[in-house]
Amino acid sequence: MGAQWSARGTPPCPCLATGLFVCLKGQDILLYLPARLNFFITLIADVTRPTANCPEGQIVNANRDGNTTAVVIWNSPSCSDNSQMNVLLECTNQPGTEFSLGNTTVKCNCTDVAGNMDQCSFDIFVKDVTRPTANCPNEQIVNATLETDTKAFVTWSPATCSDNSQNVQLSCTHQPEAQFGLGKTKVQCICTDISGNTDRCSFKVVVKGS
């Protein structure tokens, strides 16, 4: 139950008993107790939840090439409530602050003085504007040793990806220690970061017959 000082004047509802005014407002009960002549304390049995309204999610680019953060602003979420009293807005993040690459969910609470709460949330996705760099090993030349000298197991140091983000994935058409037939085979690799920036590299595997 919350309490507030009412404005001077008469409560907007009939008097039940001498000096006691009870109003119904939706599901809430407002009790007006005279404090002094013509001045009332309003006690509110407030069971109505406020409504939290969050802005739309946003996709923003990182500050610039090589950067892993972005400063993001948004319109402040709003809290609407039946009570005329203050509703407290608390959010996990503030506009104008830096966000890391990827997705961050901003969560906000609207709490009225009676402790009723509503929550809303929205996503900030910071897009990486920097391409990763894919590094492939040199050409691998081996002699066929398997199945009457027509195949070979070939191994190599795996390709690597470097990027401003820690979140980059390597995918190749073949893995080290794969089996290759005679001749040249192109091994292709691609590095993809969380924002979908890519870089490719390739190298040849050559298996020689006897």
Ligand SMILES: *[C@@H]1O[C@H](CO)[C@@H](O)[C@H](O)[C@H]1NC(C)=O
């Ligand atoms: C990223 O941007 C922030 C804010 O503009 C800046 O302070 C920081 O030095 C930048 N970092 C890099 C790696 O450019």
Ligand SMILES: *[C@@H]1O[C@H](CO)[C@@H](O)[C@H](O)[C@H]1NC(C)=O
């Ligand atoms: C919102 O309310 C929940 C539940 O009481 C709490 O766990 C969370 O920390 C609150 N968030 C903020 C930003 O105050």
Ligand SMILES: *[C@@H]1O[C@H](CO)[C@@H](O)[C@H](O)[C@H]1NC(C)=O
């Ligand atoms: C961010 O996260 C939310 C919730 O997990 C998801 O619905 C949304 O698709 C994500 N956005 C991006 C751009 O990954």
Ligand SMILES: *[C@@H]1O[C@H](CO)[C@@H](O)[C@H](O)[C@H]1NC(C)=O
């Ligand atoms: C492949 O065989 C040739 C001779 O047939 C030899 O000179 C060469 O060293 C061999 N290469 C490897 C990697 O074993």
